[in-house]
Amino acid sequence: MRATVVGGSGYIGGELVRLLLGHPELDLTYVTSNKYAGRPLRAAHPNLRGRTNLSFTPDTEVGESDVVFLAVPHGAAMKEIDRWAALAPRVVDLSADHRIHDTGLRERYYPGGVPDPEWLAKFRAGIPELNREDLCGATHIAVAGCMANAAILALHPLAAAGLVTGTALVDARTGSSGAGRVPDEGSHHPERSGVLRMAKPHGHRHMAEIIQACGVPVYMSVTAVEAVRGVQVVCHVMLPGQLTERDVWAIYRDAYRHEPFVRLVRERSALHRMPEPKLLSGTNFCDIGLSLDEGGEHLVVVAAIDNLVKGGAGNAVQCLNIAAGWDETTGLDFIGLHPV
Amino acid sequence: MRATVVGGSGYIGGELVRLLLGHPELDLTYVTSNKYAGRPLRAAHPNLRGRTNLSFTPDTEVGESDVVFLAVPHGAAMKEIDRWAALAPRVVDLSADHRIHDTGLRERYYPGGVPDPEWLAKFRAGIPELNREDLCGATHIAVAGCMANAAILALHPLAAAGLVTGTALVDARTGSSGAGRVPDEGSHHPERSGVLRMAKPHGHRHMAEIIQACGVPVYMSVTAVEAVRGVQVVCHVMLPGQLTERDVWAIYRDAYRHEPFVRLVRERSALHRMPEPKLLSGTNFCDIGLSLDEGGEHLVVVAAIDNLVKGGAGNAVQCLNIAAGWDETTGLDFIGLHPV
Amino acid sequence: MRATVVGGSGYIGGELVRLLLGHPELDLTYVTSNKYAGRPLRAAHPNLRGRTNLSFTPDTEVGESDVVFLAVPHGAAMKEIDRWAALAPRVVDLSADHRIHDTGLRERYYPGGVPDPEWLAKFRAGIPELNREDLCGATHIAVAGCMANAAILALHPLAAAGLVTGTALVDARTGSSGAGRVPDEGSHHPERSGVLRMAKPHGHRHMAEIIQACGVPVYMSVTAVEAVRGVQVVCHVMLPGQLTERDVWAIYRDAYRHEPFVRLVRERSALHRMPEPKLLSGTNFCDIGLSLDEGGEHLVVVAAIDNLVKGGAGNAVQCLNIAAGWDETTGLDFIGLHPV
Amino acid sequence: MRATVVGGSGYIGGELVRLLLGHPELDLTYVTSNKYAGRPLRAAHPNLRGRTNLSFTPDTEVGESDVVFLAVPHGAAMKEIDRWAALAPRVVDLSADHRIHDTGLRERYYPGGVPDPEWLAKFRAGIPELNREDLCGATHIAVAGCMANAAILALHPLAAAGLVTGTALVDARTGSSGAGRVPDEGSHHPERSGVLRMAKPHGHRHMAEIIQACGVPVYMSVTAVEAVRGVQVVCHVMLPGQLTERDVWAIYRDAYRHEPFVRLVRERSALHRMPEPKLLSGTNFCDIGLSLDEGGEHLVVVAAIDNLVKGGAGNAVQCLNIAAGWDETTGLDFIGLHPV
Structure with a gap:
């Protein structure tokens, strides 16, 4: 499955890239960044040195793939959701934009932009431990904060x-x-x-x-x-x-x-x-x-x-693993270090 | 006023030494440590390098002074309170031994040794903000944790x-x-x-x-x-x-x-x-x-x-300043650093 | 291949365990520790929680396997080399004991015990970048400091x-x-x-x-x-x-x-x-x-x-990969984190 | 002696303020910052909370005093040296502008602006251990990096x-x-x-x-x-x-x-x-x-x-103490902490 990471120069974006490079079912196709456009991924993420020859693509030059991960600031995902959704049948949104379905809560805690209600309704909550069944076959997933x-x-x-x-x-x-x-x-x-x-x-x-x-x-x-x-x-x-x-x-x-x-x-x-x-x-x-x-x-x-893994990129991969019917732990086998 | 620090190689003891060296009303006379006996204070507290020629005295060789600070582990202060109190008319205890006057609380939270009731009754709580008047003229003070x-x-x-x-x-x-x-x-x-x-x-x-x-x-x-x-x-x-x-x-x-x-x-x-x-x-x-x-x-x-200052040595000095009738801030004028 | 880690409760030992658990060609059979004997590995290495049910074995109860890693203090490896070598045809020594072949250097920098010259002669230097050919088929390897x-x-x-x-x-x-x-x-x-x-x-x-x-x-x-x-x-x-x-x-x-x-x-x-x-x-x-x-x-x-990986456990695995004829990077694919 | 700190919101400036507040011979008169103008010093230096009611003065509103400390970026001190020097008979420059007297060295390591040669000649090197005599009575001092x-x-x-x-x-x-x-x-x-x-x-x-x-x-x-x-x-x-x-x-x-x-x-x-x-x-x-x-x-x-003290503000105060004929250690008696 070809994967695109939008907002790939941020910390969550970089963590997605790290995980996707080790995921046997996913091929990293595009990683976007307007700031780093044309430069190798290691310019933003020095840990990737020697592990990939991919460079950043400007947002405007992204082509089609099978899944788009949105690792963008809150507000930015909903603003261009039509555009990103047109590029892939699956969208995994790591911003807050499609998380809150209760209008009262959204107005109180996320004043400002309002997501399109139709799009919002399509997004399922990315919390495998609470709604694993709901995630099976899901095409649009809003990963938790x-x-x-x-x-x-x-x-x-x-x-x-x-x-x-x-x-x-x-x-x-x-x-x-x-x-x-x-x-x-x-x-x-x-x-x-x-x-x-x-x-x-x-x-x-x-x-x-x-x-x-x-x-x-x-x-x-x-x-x-x-x-x-x-x-x-x-x-x-x-x-x-x-x-x-x-x-x-x-x-x-x-x-x-x-x-x-x-x-x-x-x-x-x-x-x-x-x-x-x-x-x-x-x-x-x-x-x-x-x-x-x-x-x-x-x-x-x-x-x-780890806020960037189970609190972001790793949880997103876990959700996609479930949605795509792969083993849920695929690409997520790092044990963790001690001492550290 | 001549001052003795018992338990001078510990962290609270070292902090007392630091403060007393800069206190115009107090002369550091003895600093005890059995482990470091005979060695210069800087062996335990390298910050004191060049600021004092005093060496550690073993507990058994301490003579008289005007105030004894007990910077010893819980349990150790009450065990030898007669001995320390005999060496100075004023005792400032930084251990927990003479803090708790309520028997129920002490039994629950400090099981084990029990302080002598007569000594316990002599110690006033070392919390200037709550009992400043009580501290005026006090001879025995139990500094808070x-x-x-x-x-x-x-x-x-x-x-x-x-x-x-x-x-x-x-x-x-x-x-x-x-x-x-x-x-x-x-x-x-x-x-x-x-x-x-x-x-x-x-x-x-x-x-x-x-x-x-x-x-x-x-x-x-x-x-x-x-x-x-x-x-x-x-x-x-x-x-x-x-x-x-x-x-x-x-x-x-x-x-x-x-x-x-x-x-x-x-x-x-x-x-x-x-x-x-x-x-x-x-x-x-x-x-x-x-x-x-x-x-x-x-x-x-x-x-x-700072747990070693307002949470220990500094608070002890503030209490003694009050008890002795000195300006309450004597020797405690360090402003603190930024950035740090 | 069955693997034993001697000295498994130390930091290098724990890192070996972490790497071997993820190594497709190796089965962790024994992890020794006298101090932690009988307790689960996570008691010493909390990162392993949920990843293995193995417990520590006392040194005296280790049985045979195909490779023994010695993650013991300097001096301890040579002392019992006969015993460990009898338990497996391959020994990877992570201590300093079998590294120095020059007598003058050893006497100067490692005074004290002297390794058995016959054993010393069997150990090849565990520095793949310098002596990869020498490591092919090696049975006894002394990993660098x-x-x-x-x-x-x-x-x-x-x-x-x-x-x-x-x-x-x-x-x-x-x-x-x-x-x-x-x-x-x-x-x-x-x-x-x-x-x-x-x-x-x-x-x-x-x-x-x-x-x-x-x-x-x-x-x-x-x-x-x-x-x-x-x-x-x-x-x-x-x-x-x-x-x-x-x-x-x-x-x-x-x-x-x-x-x-x-x-x-x-x-x-x-x-x-x-x-x-x-x-x-x-x-x-x-x-x-x-x-x-x-x-x-x-x-x-x-x-x-990373001193515990390329400076120890990871280098040991890389050397064994070469010696055994496996892909040199097997089990060593972690990319590293950023930010961190 | 009335003192002015120019560039008082920076880290060296803040450290000067901290030291001058405790210096018995100096009265802090002006502390300048265009960014923080009108706000209390604690807005930039939270350690000063409760220790001074002084607020930042914009550069343009500074009046006369007896000594001006220039805690400004390299290049900024020489640019307005006439103006600052007109406000006080003594100038202590903590920037690099008046440190290098060798033209070759300056051209190589500080390309860009060149200090006025007459001003440069007036500044004495602020390294008490090397040129204490030269600092006695000095009016213009360039403190070392x-x-x-x-x-x-x-x-x-x-x-x-x-x-x-x-x-x-x-x-x-x-x-x-x-x-x-x-x-x-x-x-x-x-x-x-x-x-x-x-x-x-x-x-x-x-x-x-x-x-x-x-x-x-x-x-x-x-x-x-x-x-x-x-x-x-x-x-x-x-x-x-x-x-x-x-x-x-x-x-x-x-x-x-x-x-x-x-x-x-x-x-x-x-x-x-x-x-x-x-x-x-x-x-x-x-x-x-x-x-x-x-x-x-x-x-x-x-x-x-400490780069901000002996490497900056403290050294500046030591130099001024010498120049003014005060005890060299005035205002510099903090012992340092252990542990820390």
Whole structure:
């Protein structure tokens, strides 16, 4: 299957290229970038040195292929969806544009452009663990946001079991790559290095996806931390009581027993008691751990992912694997490093 | 006034030495370490190179002075309190041994040794912002724990105003120096570097101090982050409603208006919207910021400190300054660095 | 082919396990560790969670297999070489024990134990780029040291062309994983974090390998830097003159044109002008770049590797691939991440 | 004495402000910034929060004072030197504009603008350890560049003794703050984090100052490393022979015995065997260490500084202290932190 990556010079775009170069069912045909047009891919992604001779194509010169990945900023995907959709029968959108189906949530968290309702209706949610059947044979897929994806995987089993009382609290911590490739004052190394910067204590727009997917109210705070890759979400949920930690583990085991990329972390050693994002760099895993207070009410659920893989490019590939009927793990077998 | 630092080779001990060397009212007389006995202070604290010719004294050879600082592990201070107290009329204990006056809290969070009740009764809480008057003329002071101190300064104004409904949630993030000087598997650089390690999702013993000082129930989770110095606590509190963010700021302004080391952070720029520990390295400041959700119920209060200074050695000096009747800021004037 | 990893709980051992799990020609049969005996591999290597059910075997219970990898400390391999060699017809030694064939160099840089001369004679140098033919069909292979391997790949083309005048200078920079898994004062995170620690300005023992392989005298300084993985060597060589930078590039191109894992870095952009270790984490690449001073005499050659892969486990797998007649890149196809 | 800082929103400017706020002989009168004009200093330097009520003044509105510090980009100081010099009888220039008196060196390393020869002649070199007498009573001072200053202090004693044979090699490692405050692709955190980026293997312009001050030829390579503050230079010098390490130490002791800010580091422990920049953050120290190869020819001299203090603002204050006849260490007493 011939594949095109639109927005290939960004970080998510580069990660898609890395994964597609190792995917046996996909041939990378076009990688677009207006800024790098004509230059080799390694000019933007030095890790690709020696692994491909492909160069960037300007957006205007892209031809047909079998699947188009849109790794573009929010707003840009819906703006030219007709054009991209005309170039391939399958579209995998990694922007936020076709994720939110609830009008109220979209207006509140994504004011500004509105996607075409017909196109929006065609896009299926790119969260394999929640809607795998829906993804089989899908032609248009909207991949989840990075922090949203981690939070949804952490909260959904509880929410589905009706165990979230009150408002869940999502405390997200994120590396610098999540903010993309364009330098600004906040990403300047002397300022960004070593931070615990809570730029967004309330109202982060990834809340829209979490609320839509889990059906429970949430508060969300986001802290930028010293890391390039990686997202960790710490969810605080008040349980109705009567449950032991063992009961809660059973709920998560039932939910994720057959999932190839969700790993339940249940170690006794303090060193690896909870999911650690740095161990997941480059992998498509979402690690999940939990702890219930001895009072039986306050539950902490922690999830970790690589924001560019399970929080973006890897999840997109997993979704396409399902849609195309390939083995779901194709091209996603990197184990992750330790130490790192 | 002649000063002795017991446990001078540890990180808190080293920080005390650094501060006392620059304190015009104090003469550093003895710095004890059995491990480094006879060696120059710079052997343990290379920053002191060229600034002092003092060497470490073994514990058994310490003579009299006017104030003894106990920078020893928990349990060690109470074990030999008679001996240390006999060497100076003033004792500033930086261990946890004489902090907890509530028997129930102590049994739950500090099982094991029990301090002598008579000695315990003599120690006053080393939290200037809460009990400055009590500290005037004090001879025995128990300095607060690092994360506890930050959390107490973040929560106390609300708790004192009766505005904490339900259980407050304290999410603490800590650098590696907080775990002390003895290497172990968890502090080994390849393992510790770049972590978001939630080793303690529930039941951290600093809860005892927070509950004792604020009188409200709390949950506390602790995450080790990539930093050497620094503690940040993010407190989530449900307000009874009816308050605006402006109202909450007024409460904090009233509480801390005259505090020399509490700074209220109220910036609009996302870059420095909330307290950032790295800016406080070496300083005695506690920076506090907050955000109220537009619904008016969910309040986030963030406090940051240098765990070795305002979370230990600096706070100890501030307490002694008050007790001795000196200017409270004596020896604590370092501004902090930017960028860093 | 059944494979055994002796010393599987160390960092090189864990990296071998990671690579062998993904190697289609090798079945991991035994992974030894006395400390972790009976526990699952993930207890030492949390990245392996969910990828293998294998547990550690104590050294005394290892049975036969087709190849034994010795990932043990220097001195330990030669001590029990008879025992390990009896368990498999092929031995790949990643310790330093069977690397140095020159007695003078060994006595100077590795005083202490002496390997059995008969065993020593059987071991072929594990540096594919220098002695690929020698490795074809080899049964006993001594893999090069991490910094040595990078320095040899950087210097050998020049040395072979007789262009190194005087003594070459090797300035090596290394991450913390190179010092292994056992915590000590120097690896304690508060001390190790952010260092530029030149612990070894002269006389590092990796010099022995460089001198042996290149046949030129060298000085070597080693600086520990803020990184977990990664080695970068900066070699300063005085050329005889008369050469342009283009001429020097031609020498390197000739040397490495057909090498699957050596990449020549020749970018104009300052951002990626020279090899950058962080881009190589997890990969088996050695990136090489150079710059000739406009005077034509002072040449800087820079090489970078992941010390645990091309500087250890990956190089071992590459050597075995050659020895066994498999495609040389089998199991070594990870591209590396960007950003990271 | 009233002081003005021109270019006060940059990193060197901010560091000047921090130091001047704690300097008992100086009153900060104006801090200029066109970008931040009218805003409080803490908008650019959040560490100053609560320590000053001063706001930034646009360049055009600066009035008279007793000393003007020019913390402006290279080229900008000479362009308006008449204007700044008219506002105060003393000018301390921290840019490179008035450093290079040798026309050949300036044309080679600083092509572009040429300073007015009359002004240039008035400026004395701001390197107290080399020309303290010249600085007494000086009214116009050109402070040395950060890496240059460290290299000069490392090499000068040897050069003055005629012991540098051949060309000295200066391998400099620098933190990110040295490149200033303006974000670009290279300073973007995901790219800059964890680098060993040798952007400049030859021809760095700080060579001009080193050659001018030491009178010996040098090669210089610069590697950007993971740090915000800090410069370390590793100098490789071939000695004529006949000297022991003890002899070399004697030369350095003679040179720096009475220097308040040069510390000779001569530890046996590998942990602190050589100067470590991170220990110097915020201080005005230059730490120097050395090692002579057992062959007696190859000498390694290592110097470390905080690039913004001894490599800029602190050195400027030290020079002014000398020029004004104050105690040379006034306002420069910060000891530095450990751990950090």
